[in-house]
Amino acid sequence: MTTDRKEPSYVFSDEQVAQKSALARHFLDTRTRLNANVDQADNYLVKRFYNLDHNVYLDGALSAKNKELMGLVASACLRCDDCINYHVIQSYRLGATRAEQEEAINVALIVGGSIVVPHMRRAYELLTELYG
């Protein structure tokens, strides 16, 4: 079953996020620097993976916001700080409230257990900078 996909409308740009939060700025700058390096390598299969990854989160049967929150759940229960930062920022940019982000993290916490707690603590620091 294939639902039409379209680019979502962002409430905030990456630049606005970077101005609001030092943690987000550091994350986005590092990501940009390292991705430039990956881009330069010009690996065809990596580029296809990136493109597919982009398509998965577009507006479709589920909204982009809800899928970014799902990406947050997946990242938190697989315990990847960079991925958590990315999806917290994307969810924020798409208008997710702090309460929605916390509830998504709670799903990851109960499914993934206390091993998620150190990542949750760091995510809350970012949430406080973004919403505080």
Added chain:
Amino acid sequence: MTTDRKEPSYVFSDEQVAQKSALARHFLDTRTRLNANVDQADNYLVKRFYNLDHNVYLDGALSAKNKELMGLVASACLRCDDCINYHVIQSYRLGATRAEQEEAINVALIVGGSIVVPHMRRAYELLTELYG
């Protein structure tokens, strides 16, 4: 931040699900049989964990349906067939469409990689019985 939680309204009962799908029926019967055994053990901390687990998925800032779909994402990228079955059934009972379930599984597939594929195949078999 704490949002009020309340029990969601289910579109279908477990019994209706079990009538519709042999896979669901087998899963629910096995789960009931094994849980009876856990209940009989009457372990206080297990009961508290079950209760907390129940509370995480109630209607709140995010709908119960969206959180069950998030539970599906978490279960698929952590690769637990029983957990996938449970959250597919719960999402179905709360009115999720097949397209919504497939998009949630796609998030897990891209985050978790091809190691998710065998679980996705089995999940699609359940989806076909429920929605087919």
Added chain:
Amino acid sequence: MTTDRKEPSYVFSDEQVAQKSALARHFLDTRTRLNANVDQADNYLVKRFYNLDHNVYLDGALSAKNKELMGLVASACLRCDDCINYHVIQSYRLGATRAEQEEAINVALIVGGSIVVPHMRRAYELLTELYG
């Protein structure tokens, strides 16, 4: 730091366990059959791994019983049913009580989260056959 290791004294033999529990008997029989196959392959590094694995659980600074319960915790939070069965049986053979086994499983449950629950349910079925 190296502590002297010695073979522990078992309260029950594998045969006694197999007589008490159909689940344990099925697990032990399958393990014996598959291990015969591995033994026949006679892979030097696999044999060394098996020998090292055996040494880790011997009586030392910690008792063999406590280390088998630790193996149970590791197996449950890494979610391997065969490994859980093995360490439940070994802990039982070394005199662990049911309450001790449940507390070890609770550590795995809180560290590993609800994804551990289906494995916990199956472990409780084995506990009931062994201690019931």
Added chain:
Amino acid sequence: MTTDRKEPSYVFSDEQVAQKSALARHFLDTRTRLNANVDQADNYLVKRFYNLDHNVYLDGALSAKNKELMGLVASACLRCDDCINYHVIQSYRLGATRAEQEEAINVALIVGGSIVVPHMRRAYELLTELYG
């Protein structure tokens, strides 16, 4: 860096594998049945994922055989029996010897630890049917 990719030459067909090994036959039949179901769902992003997955293992800078053995290592240390079966069969079809398969599994065993052992045991059963 992008290396030209091309379809590898298989030494054995799926049919020959299925004739040689009952375990392989059961795996391939189940996979075919479940994949038919996924194909029928016709999810665009799943199809793109499958296509990308196919491309990763083609002959390139590394031979298809070596990459299938790498897929075996990844599958074994992530502990997915279906994925292990798939890559053991693909490696066999591409001419890998039993000694090569065992060495690949040993890498997964040392990196992934004893939690890999139950999967290794089942993989050895398949190896014995294929090479015995």
Added chain:
Amino acid sequence: MTTDRKEPSYVFSDEQVAQKSALARHFLDTRTRLNANVDQADNYLVKRFYNLDHNVYLDGALSAKNKELMGLVASACLRCDDCINYHVIQSYRLGATRAEQEEAINVALIVGGSIVVPHMRRAYELLTELYG
């Protein structure tokens, strides 16, 4: 089966640990700072999770010391440095010897494999500061 639980007696306070080890001090300070942030968010389900987590490690059928060592095993085989630091410190505070900590880590090493080694190296640095 529910065993009475009670708060364990600590041999050392957090302050004594922080005086003895710079690594422990840094870990405890960071944890306190980040937890203050989580506390301020006042998320009801997070607080319940923290409370349940606290209860799991109390003296019961197994001693608090043994359960903290089990938490160390779980943390090491799930590969979470913060969690490893926490449980090494708690085990130390409850009187675990260095030999006991090393044997617990060995269980995680054999179950979890060489992927645990980098975490083991860092844990040994903390052990040396605490016991050296």
Added chain:
Amino acid sequence: MTTDRKEPSYVFSDEQVAQKSALARHFLDTRTRLNANVDQADNYLVKRFYNLDHNVYLDGALSAKNKELMGLVASACLRCDDCINYHVIQSYRLGATRAEQEEAINVALIVGGSIVVPHMRRAYELLTELYG
């Protein structure tokens, strides 16, 4: 099945690697410092594990280079930066080309999913320093 193992011939020494790449130098220095600490602890089972680990990657039915690339795949899909650095360096020392390293990482990326991406980005930074 046991194949004779022998020490491989390295194209580059650790010192040459450290001169070429600041990232590699930092990794190797930290590893040496922390391993000195582990060596001093003189834990018999850790030493046996290290020795077994060393033996797994020697030239045998598969070349040391191919097994180091397999170690890279395992490390990337289990998401351990230290382990990725180690196996990238070892593969480089044994003459692997950049294209071979990228193809190995692609296997890990497709098997392990987007959760591997942040580790891939950091690996590419090391690849650029080594091969650039």
